[in-house]
Amino acid sequence: MLTRLAHSSTQDRWLSASAFAAGALVLGYGLQVSNGTQHPAALNALSITILLTVLGLSAVALRSVERWQKIPLLVIAMVGFGYQMAVAVTAPPGIYLQGTQADFVLHHQWIAAVAVLSGAAVCVPDKWLKWAVMPAVLVAHFALGLWLLRVSPNPRIDVFVWHREAFEAFFRGENPWAMTLPNIYGTTQWYAPGLADTQHVFTGFPYPPLSFLLALPGHLIAHDYRYANLAALTAAGALMTYARPGRLGGLAAIIFLFSPRHLFVLEQGWTEANVIFMVAAVVFTACRFPRALPWVLGLTLAIKQYMVFILPVSFFLLPVEKGKPFDLKAFAIFCAKAVGLAAVVTGWGLVWNPTAFFNSVVAFQAKQPFRPDALSYISATADNGVPTLPLSLHFVGVLLALGFALWRAPRTPAGFAATTSLVVLLFFAFAKQAFCNYYFVAVGTLCIALAVLEPAEDEALTRARADGLGATVGSAPQPT
Numbered sequence: 001m002l003t004r005l006a007h008s009s010t011q012d013r014w015l016s017a018s019a020f021a022a023g024a025l026v027l028g029y030g031l032q033v034s035n036g037t038q039h040p041a042a043l044n045a046l047s048i049t050i051l052l053t054v055l056g057l058s059a060v061a062l063r064s065v066e067r068w069q070k071i072p073l074l075v076i077a078m079v080g081f082g083y084q085m086a087v088a089v090t091a092p093p094g095i096y097l098q099g100t101q102a103d104f105v106l107h108h109q110w111i112a113a114v115a116v117l118s119g120a121a122v123c124v125p126d127k128w129l130k131w132a133v134m135p136a137v138l139v140a141h142f143a144l145g146l147w148l149l150r151v152s153p154n155p156r157i158d159v160f161v162w163h164r165e166a167f168e169a170f171f172r173g174e175n176p177w178a179m180t181l182p183n184i185y186g187t188t189q190w191y192a193p194g195l196a197d198t199q200h201v202f203t204g205f206p207y208p209p210l211s212f213l214l215a216l217p218g219h220l221i222a223h224d225y226r227y228a229n230l231a232a233l234t235a236a237g238a239l240m241t242y243a244r245p246g247r248l249g250g251l252a253a254i255i256f257l258f259s260p261r262h263l264f265v266l267e268q269g270w271t272e273a274n275v276i277f278m279v280a281a282v283v284f285t286a287c288r289f290p291r292a293l294p295w296v297l298g299l300t301l302a303i304k305q306y307m308v309f310i311l312p313v314s315f316f317l318l319p320v321e322k323g324k325p326f327d328l329k330a331f332a333i334f335c336a337k338a339v340g341l342a343a344v345v346t347g348w349g350l351v352w353n354p355t356a357f358f359n360s361v362v363a364f365q366a367k368q369p370f371r372p373d374a375l376s377y378i379s380a381t382a383d384n385g386v387p388t389l390p391l392s393l394h395f396v397g398v399l400l401a402l403g404f405a406l407w408r409a410p411r412t413p414a415g416f417a418a419t420t421s422l423v424v425l426l427f428f429a430f431a432k433q434a435f436c437n438y439y440f441v442a443v444g445t446l447c448i449a450l451a452v453l454e455p456a457e458d459e460a461l462t463r464a465r466a467d468g469l470g471a472t473v474g475s476a477p478q479p480t
Contacts, residue, residue, distance in 0.1 A: 012453040017073045019056030023049045024446040025080040032260035036436025037373045053422045057409045077251045081118040087260040094267035099151030129250045134241045141257045145230035148263045160269040166205040167219045177204035178356035192367040204360035209349035210302045214274045226269045232277035239280040240451035243287045252451035270437035276444035278303045286317040286413040294334050298341030316416035376434040397426030417449035
């Protein structure tokens with residue numbers, strides 16, 4: 001059984017590349033429709049993205065797609081880039097913007113530069129893409145992020161204020177997970193009974209210690225932790241670009257970096273920027289520096305509460321030698337290193353005050369109330385604001401995602417990233433709270449999966465197309 005799980009599939013497909021790219025673009029559209037809240041079009045986009053992710057993970061080799069290799073992907077990318085640029089110049093990138101007319105002219109100038117670079121990414125040779133176009137793309141993304149943070153310096157959202165309060169408490173020698181946070185909304189409707197009054201929310205910092213540490217440099221340097229989030233997002237794009245040779249990494253990074261609600265996520269200060277960065281880091285490490293893999297995986301497990309779900313498929317990251325049995329002992333040691341580091345990184349916050357830490361990081365999240373405006377099937381089927389489906393279905397979704405991945409997914413870094421996407425999609429599609437920040441993780445991990453795919457190149461098919469022998473392509477041997 002273990003041998004079958006380890007070796008049932010180690011082949012990426014071109015169909016998967018098209019499915020992951022299309023899924024990231026469709027979900028980006030869905031989040032744009034209503035900023036990640038309940039909306040029929042957004043729910044349809046979520047459903048389509050789930051189906052595309054399942055299709056990509058199934059590693060099906062359709063002859064009509066595989067024989068054209070990257071051409072369908074390039075068409076999808078060009079259409080997607082066009083859509084992303086159109087949204088960028090017609091829709092506000094945030095909701096708390098305070099810029100002048102000159103500021104928005106500058107924004108449009110950067111978008112025009114990005115549009116040119118996106119077109120070049122499809123056309124230029126791979127070498128020029130990696131060493132000329134993509135560095136310019138990363139600079140443009142970082143510049144747009146700096147622009148956003150300057151024109152939206154004080155978003156009215158609890159996560160932004162809570163980070164600032166937690167950092168200030170930390171430097172006073174206080175425990176960030178044992179404090180009481182301000183209720184900036186002046187109402188208790190967003191919190192479970194007993195968790196808040198009109199002035200305070202009775203919880204400490206609700207995110208794990210590693211998330212706190214990664215955000216801290218932004219607060220120290222600029223008194224705005226979102227600068228650290230911007231660095232994480234740009235770094236995630238760089239890791240996608242350079243994880244593998246070839247064009248896919250650059251195309252995936254552009255889809256991710258200019259997804260319609262990307263700057264909105266940055267503006268709101270959501271911590272999912274660090275989640276995407278860590279998943280990109282672990283996949284990059286699997287491709288480039290496998291000896292460091294258990295330690296980077298350990299940090300990834302520690303970055304967010306729900307990331308523990310990806311541990312069962314972490315063996316997808318390990319190199320596989322065809323014909324050799326699965327080494328259970330080696331995998332157990334690998335997991336022990338990762339879990340051990342995650343425990344150490346998380347432990348310094350836990351030992352400070354175990355009860356307060358548990359109440360803030362675990363219990364607070366579990367007690368949060370059902371949100372009828374959430375982008376989920378639970379909310380869509382609610383009757384007069386009351387859920388009609390069991391709230392425990394999101395755990396069933398995780399089990400279904402992991403079971404399908406263990407059955408069908410390629411045992412590759414791309415399979416790991418795409419499985420992470422499916423876990424996130426199904427977990428929040430059936431959750432009581434599900435908004436833009438959570439689904440943005442799925443956009444990012446689908447792009448990471450696309451970036452590190454290694455579909456087989458069929459030289460016979462390539463030569464046949466080059467020679468204009470399309471009529472004989474159907475008889476050429478297909479990738480195995």
